[in-house]
Amino acid sequence: MHVVFGANGRAGGETAHALIERGEAVRVAVRRPEQGEAWKARGADVAVASIDDANAVSAALEGATAAFLFNPPPVAGDPFAQATQVGSALAEAVRRTHLPRAVVLSSVGAQHETGTGIIATLHQMEGALAGAASATVFLRPGYFVETWSEVAEAAVAGGTLPTFLEPDQKIPMVSTIDVGRTAAQLMCENWSGPRVVELGGPEDWSARDVAMAFADVLGRPVAPAFVPPEQRAAVLAEVGLPATVATALLGMYEGIASGRVARADGTEHRRGTTSLATAVARIITKIQAAT
Template identity: 65%
Template sequence: MYVVLGANGRAGGEAARALIERGEAVRVVVRRKEQGEKWAMLGAEVAVASIEDADGMGDALKGAQAAFLLNPPPVSGDPYARTEELGVALADAARRARLPKAVVLSSIGAQHVSGTGVIATLNRFEALLDGVAPATAFLRSGYFLETWGEVAGTVTSESVLPSFLDPAQKIPMVSTIDVGRTAATLLGEEWSGKRVVELSGPGDWSAGDVAAAFADVLGRPVAPVLVPAERRAALLADEGVPGEVASALLGMFDGIANGLFVREHSNEQRSGTTSLEAAIRRIVGAAEPAGVA
């Protein structure tokens, strides 16, 4: 039995789907029973628990041969304090359940204690979950290609790609499809001790490359537009992002601009197979409301 957290999110959902498609027994952990209905229809077992509830999460992890663990993206409050709370509780739950193997979602750049905004919460998350199972792997992902779905509405209506990323700066990016498939593969591998696996796509890409991919899919020019730093906080506030979360997100983009979103080549390196154009074509097919990526 494989246990998957965050099944209703991007990476967790793809991990659960990859395991189910492989014919594995899967238990998804959700906060509310109704969130698990679609997974039950796919044949998964559903457990209801909150990550911060060590008792409930410990029960959800019992009997698992391996589990996919993560720190959910912050939506309110202090992301750093929230990471501390969740990491302590999740580590406690995994130890109570005697979890034998864990794959923990992290990010490229998580080697830095500071200077990377919200990514720095994953540096702390890794520290809190280090040794949580006899076999523990930290899956450090590149920038999710699916994040560009947040601006797909603007791209399709205005033919511009607004971004906080320099149009010329190439960084590791990867589809969450590949994140899920890689997580499922790691869950099935045998090892002992700690591993750090860094995952990117078939190549590194820039916001300019993303704009070009949108142009190819839409059949018309799309211009990448760098949102000036002085306008970003107000833009996030207009979108309803709370101040502490916005500050952490802006810190991430500062870290990327300063060259901190980079691989540690001493770690294991893996590459996904989903091309940039394939990911953008999928995004355009399910365009979300306008925003900034």
């Protein structure tokens, strides 16, 4: 039995889908019963568990041969305190249930304790879960292509793609389609001890590359619109992001710009197969379907 936390999110959902497509037995862990109905329809088992509750996580992990674990994106409060609480609960549950294999969602740049903003919470998670399972993979993907869905309406409606990334700085990016496929593959493999797997797309991309992909799919010009650092806090405040979370998020973009959020030496590197055009086309399709 493969257990997936965060199945209603981007990476967790793709992981659960990939496992089901492989014909594996899957249990998804969700916060509320109604969130599991669609997964039941696909043949998955459903457990209701809050990821910061060690007892609930332990119950969800009973009988698991492998699990996909993650730290939910913070929406309020102190992101670092949340990571400490979640990491502690997950580690306790993993040890309690003697979980054979764990795939822990992390990020490129998580090798650093500081200087990476919100990614430093994943450094905390890696530390908390190191050695908890018999075998653990820390899966470090690059910047999710699907993150651009948060500003995609501007590209669709107005031909501009707002970005906190320098338009021509190429960085590791990857579609969550590939994250899910890779996580599922790792969960089905046999290995021992700790591993770090860094994952990118078929090639590194820039914000300008993403804008060009939007332009190609839409059939009209789309240009990146760089938001300078001094304007970013106001932008995040306008969308209602709490200051503590915004500060950590902005730190990540500073880390990307400085080159600190980058691949680590001595780790296993993989590349996915999902093209930028394919991932962007899916983003646009969802937007158009919702209007």
